[in-house]
Amino acid sequence: MSIKVEAICQKERKNIMSNRMNKYKTVASITTELINLESILKLPKPTEAFMSDIHGEFNAFQHVVRNGSGNVKSKIRDCFQGELTNETLTHFAFLVYYPSEQLTEVTSSLSSQELHQWYLTNVQRLIRLLGYTASKYTRSKLRKAINPAFVYVTEELLYSDNRDQDKQAYYWAIIENLIELGQVDSWIKMTCATIQHLTVDHIHIVGDIYDRGPAPDKIVDVLIDRQSVDFQWGNHDILWLGGAAGSAICICNLIRICARYNNLTILEDAYGINLRHLARFAERYYQDNLAFRPKSNSSNLSVEEDEAKEITKIHQAISIIQFKLEGAVLKRRPEFNMEKRLLLDKISADRKYITLLGHNYTLSNTCFQLVDVKNPYALTDEEQAIIDKLVMAFTHSEKLQRHMKFLMSHGSMYLRYNNNLLIHGCVPTDEQGNFIGLILNGHEYVGPELFDFLEQNLRDSYSQTNRKDNLSMDLLWYMWAGPNSPLFGKQNMTTFERYFIADKATHNENPNPYYQLRHNEKFVRKLLGAFGLDPDTSHVVNGHTPVKKGTSPIMANKKMVVIDGGFSRPYQKVTGIGGYTLLDNSFGMQLVTHEPFISKVAAIRDLTDIVSTKRVVETEEKRRTVAETDMGREIQVQIKELKQRLQELKK
Structure with a gap:
């Protein structure tokens, strides 16, 4: 983020923090909030996804967002750990990606008895997956992510143990009533959307939503709905x-x-x-x-x-x-x-x-x-x-x-975020x-x-x-x-x-020397320092120039990652792939390579994930927590202020 804009944002955050802090005026309220904030710092760092040069390719973009760059299927695999066959796992994953389309398919192809059992099975699976996906978030954040119409029902299912004999009848009665009252399809759609949102907490678009492809407006509509985006x-x-x-x-x-x-x-x-x-x-x-x-x-x-x-x-x-x-x-x-x-x-x-x-x-x-x-x-x-x-x-x-x-x-010319410098073009x-x-x-x-x-x-x-x-x-x-x-x-x-x-x-348009220099670690370290980041712990994430076949997108001893891999179809002859997504989570950074996206219809028909490989950019010796993020540093400022206020009240 530019220095001027960053200052504006810091002022806005300070005002928000100040308004929030004004709520805590008693020992009990301050103590409760301190416990809450200190606990949040121990949670795993949420997942960020980086995408660039989408160029109006809405269907490919939407598919990658829905499958969380392959993370949704990984979450399912980890959550159910061998309980599902590969075929069942894939079908369930596509239910999470495309609930409306999958519901249309099953409701038209199954008998009423088969459909009833399908609902019972998949509602239970979705609850388990939601709970697993939300494990790194507070209950408050999860509640905000759930559609308000279904907060009560979802929380009762999430926090009821269906193995507990005292709660079994209660648990299944909720699901049966969702089905009886004709609300189960809506619940499934809303829950799948919540899982998608929680799988990738924040999306960075490193430039060029517009031009060439047919539907940049639809991409912006999706991002407006997500909100947690820059x-x-x-x-x-x-x-x-x-x-x-x-x-x-x-x-x-x-x-x-x-x-x-x-x-x-x-x-x-x-x-x-x-x-x-x-x-x-x-x-x-x-x-x-x-x-x-x-x-x-x-x-x-x-x-x-x-x-x-x-x-x-x-x-x-x-x-x-x-x-x-x-x-x-x-x-x-x-x-x-x-x-x-x-x-x-x-x-x-x-x-x-x-x-x-x-x-x-x-x-x-x-x-x-x-x-x-x-x-x-x-x-x-x-x-x-x-x-x-x-x-x-x-x-x-x-x-x-x-x-x-x-x-x-939600935009800027550049952004410093969690030790990464995000720039579309060049310096x-x-x-x-x-x-x-x-x-x-x-x-x-x-x-x-x-x-x-x-x-x-x-x-x-x-x-x-x-x-x-x-x-x-x-x-x-x-x-x-x-x-x-x-x-x-x-x-x-x-x-x-x-x-x-x-x-x-x-x-010939003569590219700036930057595009050669960014292969050089010494230059990239200089770049990071100039923008106020620690060259030892930070990276540059770059878009704009398609990475040609046979060329590595990871440069300068892993200090530079170029993520324009060819979302735009005219560039896929050059790149040989269908785009990159960079993921940054508590375990480190991964570069995800995507196969060319043919069409939404073909993806659903063939159950094609378009995720071909995941390449580790950097791994962490220990799992990163919220405390090590920009948000964590802001929380620590709040904690310090609350502790000072608590001491004043105790005098």
């Missing part, structure tokens, strides 16, 4: 945060990406962004163009020819507007040092070639009919009207604003590993200060009422594409070249 914003997330803040240039970029991956329905259906005026404009001025045809996305939906052509035209129209807006920013922001990205004025008058660094390159698939040779970065009146309408639509989309507000309130450096950054008004922002500065700028931009083009808005785009942006991490974003120039030598 984000380290990725470069693609910044486009959507910028769009919600009213940045026209961010809006153009994200619409272009949606068109490129056949995902315009995210804007229209999920967020209610009206694109009809853009479509009508594109139809008037643009034609079919193979370079702008939509790529297939993970929804596997075929596109009708007429629809493909419409998307192709929209794709061209918004791309040209984007290039014009980017040129305008670069002209008014020489401090960004991105003059070589001014390309429209390098196009020949006949639109056949472009001159870059003294070389002429042939242009193909061109669509420059609305680019004025004399003033190439000027928007036409129609283009300006479209941008104005789009900005209005993005800033007034209720659902988009709600989702972005959640990303803002810009030179070849020697010296931090480099952005010079504005004579001041150079580098290292943690660069992150803090850009984060504060984003927060200011998101909250401001004046949405005109100013430095704050321009910096939002710099975070997406700037050469020293921690979220981009490359010298150039060669979007133009990839559309129009066949020579791949022009497509």
